[in-house]
Amino acid sequence: MASTDSEIVKEFRFFRVYEDSRVQLTFPPFLKATVPPSDDPVTGVRSKDVTISSEPLVSARIFVPKLTDPKQKFPLLFYVHGGGFCMMSAFAPGYHDFCRTISAQAGAIVVSVEYGLFPDRPIPACYEDSWVALQWVASHVGGNGPEPWLNDHVDFGKVFIGGDSAGGNISHTLAFRVGSIGLPGVKVVGVIFIHPYFGGTEDDEMWLFMNPSNSGLQDPRMKPPVEDLGKLGCERLLIFVAEKDHLYTPGKDYYEDLKKSEWGGKVELIENHGEEHVFHMRNPKCEKAAELMGKIVSFIKED
Template sequence: MVLTNNEIAHEFRFFRVYKDGRVEKNLSTQKIPPSDDPISGVQSKDVVISTEPSISARIFLPKIHDPTQKLPLLFYIHGGGFCFESAFSPLYHNHVSSLVAKANAIAVSIEYGLFPERPVPACYEDSWAGLQWVASHANRNGLESWLNDYADFNRVFIGGDSGGANISHTLAVRVGSIGLPGIKVVGVILVHPFFGGMEDDHMWLYMCPTNGGLEDPRLKPPAEDLVKLGCDKVLIFFAEKDHLRGVGEWYYQELKKSGWVGSVEVLEHEGEDHVFHLMKPDCDKAFDLVNKFASFINKE
């Protein structure tokens, strides 16, 4: 007989840890298969990027009107506090599909490892491996025909929401620091980004046993990282009632004064909360977010 200790050792926003080491998440993640949207014409399919560790992605292709036209590519990183949600969940499948339809872009939505099965920094390393996999198609001889045939590797965008926005930032820093041959990252889109300086910091530190404390550069980006962002432009979305609004503003101000030579713009949705566009995808402000996201990708 195995005895369990139901005494709680740690209580965080998204999970609790019992004294016997068990982790109990507050939310579950639903997954749906890829599908073709008969209304928008967007197709999707799943690909395996790595088996050890297990990394996969869902690729979205808009309706093709001109087979010779190369399309911008969005590398999307879902949110979920580094411990739940999925590129394969209804929320993210539908959101990325709507972005693809509106922007007329290809999207690679990465499925990265989650805590506790794979503690942080797995999310960062898996996402970097996914971006490298995208770059492996730059010579048009990669494993995925949609990327070989349709992607414009000189118009690559990295984007995500919440924790996924945090990961997007770290990828852009890595691109700017060590490069990524074969692709040009034009822009980064951060939707309601998570960064350090709030109560959830200790949750992130717990999920990342190899952390560098409250000043860990992945948690609280220093100026020397911000100045290295490997893109030309950044778009940051804020929601007025978002508990992450303050740290997003901090990031925006630090980026502006870091010496980074790119351009940064922000858009705030008044009266809305964190990732409202996922919860209320049919509201006017959610449509506005998708429209702005798409126009940012297509703006010369």
Template structure:
């Protein structure tokens, strides 16, 4: 930020906007770490380019292979950060997704989507949809990434994310259920502490970042029954935290989905006495490890 006008026009939880249009983010810049081979878990990681225009990249995680010919479940993960900060390459998300890949014995990809308000919503939704289509384009085993070609079972695709990433996951699932995704079968979805508005500051920030919105009843912010009824997967797991400010809207999402007429099954697990995204900030605690096991078990359940 380099604002010549220090008069604030808008101030939100994660950033403020000055009258000359400059943006000051409170959690910026996000630290990023390179991909690596982890000698403890055996998980390898690498970065790939999804698109150069717009610029979309991703990090892929490949667990240790006991059989080089085996096909593994595939997790498509979307990081959180209020649509405006954080990164799949950060010290919070890299070990988190690596841990899921190791515990679930699954290939995982996490998308580095464009952030608001520099790139207004729906950029983040469109970037993640393009990345999901990029994955689907490799269903014939002749795509640009050898890990996906050789080891991904694209008949067992899982979509998931936390906070804002959980919100984006819901919109992707609605699209999959509405228009399909050729060559891919999305079987389940995991939403960790998902964001669906609810507090005045959260709502106002989302509406500012998404000027082409439908108000507080925009279906991306408040999913409606007709969209929930056509989610393109068979099962959904919603994870909540008791002391999370998003607990109520996450629980409401679970109730709405159950009543929507959707033919799948949804389950909910709540961690007691914990805050929003506690597992990212204290990943070695008993409850954080239990969350990873919950997600991994859900991926591998028959």
């Protein structure tokens, strides 16, 4: 709620901070909209919501493609939504439609994680919640996890991680943890970044404010060093950058740094010319959004 009895001491892209330490989010109310899970009669994709952890609360929406065999196995995409670490939801209409489309076109199970957001849960909650959720997915490797869809239908030799904007940043930290710590029984084949945030912009001060435990502008979660890139736990990486996006240069810098690192995988950079940040979410039916979706689908289906 807005404060009327204190002065604004800091103002960022998505929120302002008052003298009495209260935080007022400034993004439009429609960005809080959510939709329930559903079965899509056109594609046959089904979805459901699951609780992964109750304290702190971590949940996810799972999408499973139409089954043609009761023992059918699918690759899995673990998806992390964007929103500047303080807004949006895995249950938002745009993300629901995006993940459902990937599930249908790629023939993949999608687990879209709902992680903690600032200011209720400051950074690093987003990183920790997402890692907890990815470990929960891995707990189904033996076929005796809590979610039947994952037990019965996931090919754990074909797992992907992906995200857009802040979700791309979080996806990097997941891939780094997989490479550094491991994820027993799971092979992360590829990682997808869509217009990812990796520091180097006016939003850096906002990220530092949202993360009271930050280590400054060189914090490896915000601006990954080359040595961290060499430890990514995946074989392939697909990076999208948009020409008119303020995150364009950091995304390209990540690509160049990755090529200088000791990582031995295959990386592809896709430039969305003439487009702005996450244009595919704002106008999912445009030609370039369809091209972006096609690249993601091909990336997942590639042998």
